[in-house]
Amino acid sequence: MxxxxxxxxxxxxxxxxxxxxxxxxxxxxxxxxxxxxxxxxxxxxxxxxxxxxxxxxxxxxxxxxxxxxxxxxxxxxxxxxxxxxxLQQCCRGITVESSNNAQTALTAMSGENLQKLCVFAMRRGFQGLNFALGIPGTVGGAIRMNAGTALGWMSDVLESLIVLDPSGRMKTIPKADLRVAYRSMVFPDTCNAPENVIISGRFVLKSGDVGAIKSEARKILQQRRRRQPTILPSAGCIFKNPSTGKTAGELIDLAGLKGYKVGGAEISLKHANFIVNTGKATASDILTIMAQMRRIVYEKFQISLEPEVIIEGE
Ligand SMILES: Cc1cc2nc3c(=O)[nH]c(=O)nc-3n(C[C@H](O)[C@H](O)[C@H](O)COP(=O)(O)OP(=O)(O)OC[C@H]3O[C@@H](n4cnc5c(N)ncnc54)[C@H](O)[C@@H]3O)c2cc1C
The missing domain is CATH 3.30.43.10 (Uridine Diphospho-n-acetylenolpyruvylglucosamine Reductase, domain 2)
Structure with missing residues (x-):
C-alpha cells in the first residue's frame, strides 16, 4: 500500500x-x-x-x-x-571518552558496524565486547535487540544511550531507565515510540591484556563457525530460547525438522534454529516454514516459540 x-x-x-x-x-x-x-x-x-x-x-x-x-x-x-x-552515513564514529588503568568509556555511533567496535576495543585492550564477535549488523541494531550470546549481552557493557525522538529532540537515557531483557531493550514510557532513533551508545569496558583478549576472540569465532551456518544467507536464530529447559534449536532438532524445506528456505542441518536461504527463497517461504516450526514444536512439546527476528511490512 x-x-x-x-x-x-x-x-x-x-x-x-x-x-x-x-x-x-x-x-x-x-x-x-x-x-x-x-x-x-x-x-x-x-x-x-x-x-x-x-x-x-x-x-x-x-x-x-x-x-x-x-x-x-x-x-x-x-x-x-x-x-x-x-543511519550508516550520518551516525559514524567511535570515540574514547575517558580512560584510566581500570576502565575506558567510549561512545559508538549507531550506524557503525558492530564488528568494527569489537575490533577497536580488542586492539586497545578494552575488555568486555568479545561476546559480540561474529554478530553482524550495526551498533544501533545490537543495542535495540540487546544482542548477545551465552557469554554476554549488549546491556552488560552499555552505560547510556542517546536517542532522537519523533519531534527531532535528542535525549540521553541512562541504562537504569531502560527495561532490559533477553533480546530486547525497551525505552522508558516517555519515549517509548518505536520511531525513536538510537543515535549512539556509551559503553564502559574494563582494561585487559590485548594478547588474552585476542586469544579468547579466536576461540569464540572458531566456535561460532563450527556451530552456525555462515555461508548461506540467514537472519541468525529465528526463535528466542524459552526461559527454561531446552533451547529453541534443541526443540526444533528433537522435532525432527532439520533439513525441512519450503521453497528456497531450509532449516539448517548445522543449527536447527537457523533458517537459510538456499538461493531463491521468498519472505513468504520463510514465514511459512516458521509457522510450521512453531506448530510442530507446540504439538510435540506444548511450548510456544516466540520469534527473535523482526518481521516488517504489510
Ligand atoms: C549469521 C548471523 C548470526 C547472528 N548471531 C547473533 C547472535 O549470536 N546473537 C544475537 O543477539 N543476534 C545474532 N544475529 C542477529 C542480528 O545480527 C542481531 O540482532 C543484530 O544486532 C541486529 O543488528 P542490525 O543492525 O542488523 O539490526 P536490524 O536487523 O537492521 O534491525 C533490528 C531492529 O532494530 C531496529 N533498529 C536498528 N537500528 C536502530 C536504531 N539506530 N535506532 C532504533 N532502532 C533501530 C530496527 O528498526 C529493527 O526493529 C545474527 C544474525 C546473523 C545473520
Whole structure:
C-alpha cells in the first residue's frame, strides 16, 4: 500500500539531505536476501538532516522505520510502505571518552558496524565486547535487540544511550531507565515510540591484556563457525530460547525438522534454529516454514516459540 503522495516525494527529495531511493528492494539490504521494496529508502548525510527528516515525517504523519544492518529482519515480499531510514552515513564514529588503568568509556555511533567496535576495543585492550564477535549488523541494531550470546549481552557493557525522538529532540537515557531483557531493550514510557532513533551508545569496558583478549576472540569465532551456518544467507536464530529447559534449536532438532524445506528456505542441518536461504527463497517461504516450526514444536512439546527476528511490512 502506497503512503507517499507526489507532494511527499518532492518534500522528501528536498529534505533528505542525502540519498533517496524509491521502490528500493529490501532484499538488497537484509542478510536473508529477501524482502519487497521500501516505498522510499533514505540515507541522511548528517544528524541534523536526520533530525529534520524525522520531525518532518512526524508532521506529515508518514510512517517510518529504522534500518540497521538488516541482519535480524524479515521484510515481507510486499515490501514496506512509507520511509525506511539508514543511519550508516550520518551516525559514524567511535570515540574514547575517558580512560584510566581500570576502565575506558567510549561512545559508538549507531550506524557503525558492530564488528568494527569489537575490533577497536580488542586492539586497545578494552575488555568486555568479545561476546559480540561474529554478530553482524550495526551498533544501533545490537543495542535495540540487546544482542548477545551465552557469554554476554549488549546491556552488560552499555552505560547510556542517546536517542532522537519523533519531534527531532535528542535525549540521553541512562541504562537504569531502560527495561532490559533477553533480546530486547525497551525505552522508558516517555519515549517509548518505536520511531525513536538510537543515535549512539556509551559503553564502559574494563582494561585487559590485548594478547588474552585476542586469544579468547579466536576461540569464540572458531566456535561460532563450527556451530552456525555462515555461508548461506540467514537472519541468525529465528526463535528466542524459552526461559527454561531446552533451547529453541534443541526443540526444533528433537522435532525432527532439520533439513525441512519450503521453497528456497531450509532449516539448517548445522543449527536447527537457523533458517537459510538456499538461493531463491521468498519472505513468504520463510514465514511459512516458521509457522510450521512453531506448530510442530507446540504439538510435540506444548511450548510456544516466540520469534527473535523482526518481521516488517504489510
Ligand atoms: C549469521 C548471523 C548470526 C547472528 N548471531 C547473533 C547472535 O549470536 N546473537 C544475537 O543477539 N543476534 C545474532 N544475529 C542477529 C542480528 O545480527 C542481531 O540482532 C543484530 O544486532 C541486529 O543488528 P542490525 O543492525 O542488523 O539490526 P536490524 O536487523 O537492521 O534491525 C533490528 C531492529 O532494530 C531496529 N533498529 C536498528 N537500528 C536502530 C536504531 N539506530 N535506532 C532504533 N532502532 C533501530 C530496527 O528498526 C529493527 O526493529 C545474527 C544474525 C546473523 C545473520
Amino acid at each position: 502506497m503512503r507517499l503522495t507526489a507532494d511527499d516525494r518532492k518534500w522528501l527529495s528536498d529534505a533528505a539531505g542525502g540519498s533517496v531511493c524509491y521502490g528500493e528492494p529490501m532484499a538488497r539490504h537484509t542478510s536473508f536476501r529477501v524482502g519487497g521494496p521500501a516505498e522510499a529508502l533514505v540515507t541522511p548525510a548528517t544528524i541534523s538532516d536526520l533530525s529534520l527528516l524525522i520531525s518532518g515525517l512526524k508532521d506529515r504523519k508518514l510512517p517510518y522505520r529504522i534500518l540497521g544492518g538488516g541482519t535480524n529482519l524479515i521484510v515481507r515480499d510486499s515490501g514496506i510502505p512509507g520511509v525506511v531510514i539508514r
